[in-house]
Amino acid sequence: MIEKYSNEPVHKKHKIKIIVFGIFLIILFVLVYTSFYGLPLTGNIIKNEPNSNNSIFISADLTTPVLSLNGEFENVNIKGGSNSFLYVGDKKFPLSNSKDNYIVLINYEGEISFDEEVISNLKGKAMKVSVNGVLMVPKSEDKMKIYFDSDFNYNVLDIKERVFIKKLDYETSGTVKLDEKTTINLEDDNLVIEKFYGNIRIANKHFKLKGYLKNLNVEGNQRISVFD
Amino acid sequence: MFGKKEKTKKYFMKVSNSRKLYLPIYFMILILIAVVIFIKYNDLNLSTPVLILVGLFIFSAIKFTELHRWSNSYEINKDSFVHNKGILNRKTRSMDFLAISDTELRQNFWQRLLNYGNVSVRLYSGESDNPAKNINNPKKFANCLQKMIHAKRRESLI
Numbered sequence: 001m002i003e004k005y006s007n008e009p010v011h012k013k014h015k016i017k018i019i020v021f022g023i024f025l026i027i028l029f030v031l032v033y034t035s036f037y038g039l040p041l042t043g044n045i046i047k048n049e050p051n052s053n054n055s056i057f058i059s060a061d062l063t064t065p066v067l068s069l070n071g072e073f074e075n076v077n078i079k080g081g082s083n084s085f086l087y088v089g090d091k092k093f094p095l096s097n098s099k100d101n102y103i104v105l106i107n108y109e110g111e112i113s114f115d116e117e118v119i120s121n122l123k124g125k126a127m128k129v130s131v132n133g134v135l136m137v138p139k140s141e142d143k144m145k146i147y148f149d150s151d152f153n154y155n156v157l158d159i160k161e162r163v164f165i166k167k168l169d170y171e172t173s174g175t176v177k178l179d180e181k182t183t184i185n186l187e188d189d190n191l192v193i194e195k196f197y198g199n200i201r202i203a204n205k206h207f208k209l210k211g212y213l214k215n216l217n218v219e220g221n222q223r224i225s226v227f228d
Numbered sequence: 229m230f231g232k233k234e235k236t237k238k239y240f241m242k243v244s245n246s247r248k249l250y251l252p253i254y255f256m257i258l259i260l261i262a263v264v265i266f267i268k269y270n271d272l273n274l275s276t277p278v279l280i281l282v283g284l285f286i287f288s289a290i291k292f293t294e295l296h297r298w299s300n301s302y303e304i305n306k307d308s309f310v311h312n313k314g315i316l317n318r319k320t321r322s323m324d325f326l327a328i329s330d331t332e333l334r335q336n337f338w339q340r341l342l343n344y345g346n347v348s349v350r351l352y353s354g355e356s357d358n359p360a361k362n363i364n365n366p367k368k369f370a371n372c373l374q375k376m377i378h379a380k381r382r383e384s385l386i
Contacts, residue, residue, distance in 0.1 A: 020289070024256045027285050031263055035272040 055197070055212035056226060062174035062186070064207040067165070068113040068121070074161035076105040076112070076126075078119065080154030088129045088136055089144040095152065104130040105146065112159065116205050118151040157202040163211070165196040171220075174206075178216070178226060189220030241372050242303040246344040246364040250293040257286050302347075302360040302369075304376055309349065311360070325380035327351050333370045347373065 081099035085092050095101045110124010125143035129136045138144045169192045176184040176191070198211010218224040247254075260282050267274045301312045309328065313319045329352050335345035345366040350356050363369055 020253065021256075023285065024260075027281055028260065028263065031260065031267070031278055031282060034275050034278050035267045037273075 055195070055214055056216065057179050058193075058196070058198075058209055058211060058213050058216070059177040059180070060174065060207075060209040062172045062176070062191070062207045062209070064114075064116040064202050064205055065168060065170040065172065066113075066115040067168065068111065069159070069163060069165070070111045071164055072107070072109045072162055073105075073112075073159050074107060075158075076103075076108045076160075077156065077158040078103040078105075078152070078154055079156035080119075080152060082118075082151065082153040084148050084150040084152050086131060086146070086148055086152075088126075088131065088146050089138070091136070093131045098132070100155075102130075102132055104128075106130075107143070108146070109143065110146075112157075114154070114157060114202070117153060119148065119154050119157065120151050121148075122152070123147040155203065158199075159201070160199045163196070163198060163200050165193065168193040168196065172207075176216070176218075184218060184222075184224060186218065187221060189218050189222065192217040192219075240304045240306065240376065241369065242301060243360070243363045243369060244301045245297045245362045246342075247293070247297070248342045248344045248364070249362040250296075251342075253289050253293055257289055260286065300361070302363060304369075304373055307380065309373060323349060323351065325377045326384060327353065328373075328377055331370050331373050331377075333366050335366065349373075 079100055079102055081095055081097075081101050083096045085094055086103065087093075105126040106129070107127035108124055109126070111121055112119065112124075113121035124146060126146050127138070127143050129144060129146060136144065169190070171188055172191050173186050173188055176186065178184070193209075193213055193216055195214035196209065196211055197213070198209065200210075201208040215227040216224070217226075264274065264279070264282060295315065299313060299315050303310045303312070308325060309323045311321045311323075313321075328349050330350050332348045332350070333345060334348060339345040339362075344362055344364050346362065347360040347366050347370045348356065360366070360369060
């Protein structure tokens with residue numbers, strides 16, 4: 001009688017192969033799907049951010065901080081002029097011809113870093129871009145890449161909707177209105193804002209905030225703490 | 229026959245599964261890496277949890293293939309042909325050369341193309357075994373085994 005000394009049953013090996021291949025296909029599908037449509041979890045994360053239901057309403061007019069933002073913004077308006085170029089997709093726009101270039105970005109997603117004088121970094125993607133009235137839309141459904149090649153001197157920077165600032169800590173002067181009731185006047189005081197959600201506008205070196213926040217702290221000549 | 233080396237090296241030839249056996253898995257890993265590079269290059273969304281998932285799959289696949297390789301080793305020593313199986317629970321089967329009647333080399337088209345295959349042995353007891361599975365250069369291994377069997381038989385006759 002011939003005895004077979006076998007290692008593993010053949011059907012078990014096939015089962016393992018099918019399982020490994022199945023896992024691979026699932027991961028590949030998830031990878032491709034999320035690359036085009038994003039992770040479904042993102043919606044929940046945004047919902048957890050501060051909103052009008054659980055935060056303090058703020059309206060402020062302050063000096064401009066050095067700030068770096070990263071996220072998705074519905075509308076970004078920029079006015080200004082400098083010797084830089086704006087790249088939109090494969091097109092290049094000189095911005096030195098006018099001191100009042102007007103740039104509008106619709107559904108912008110990416111980074112914006114600025115200080116009182118210049119936008120030091122703008123790099124991301126937008127659904128629609130208008131440069132001095134010339135509107136550009138992408139050829140396909142993809143967003144267009146957009147960036148400045150160097151610092152851009154701006155007069156106005158208006159970022160509307162969905163601006164989220166996790167923490168802003170700087171010395172500033174100006175006024176802060178909370179819930180349309182309390183007004184705080186700042187004079188070179190240290191202001192700490194946590195989890196701000198709303199709109200920002202910088203015009204004529206005035207930094208205007210309008211939205212909701214979780215915590216606010218003032219230190220300096222006066223000490224004020226407001227939290228939700 | 230083995231000279232000085234025999235004292236330090238207990239086996240004459242030792243092989244384990246060929247990595248060519250895992251080419252489909254390596255191919256899957258390559259596809260995932262290529263897709264990740266494509267997504268990154270085209271500035272599409274590459275979320276961290278998905279990237280972690282891909283990393284986990286790649287890590288597990290490599291770990292699994294290497295563990296599977298280590299779990300099977302085949303060696304020809306002075307007197308016998310030994311098959312070691314398992315990592316934590318080790319199973320060793322030793323077949324004396326004098327008990328082996330003949331060897332058989334098996335390769336399908338794909339294995340011939342990539343030069344790997346199975347070497348099976350038949351024992352005088354009637355037992356048939358296919359111990360050396362998916363090894364690199366199986367012809368060399370089979371020849372070596374044959375040589376050792378013949379040498380052992382001559383030795384036993386003397």
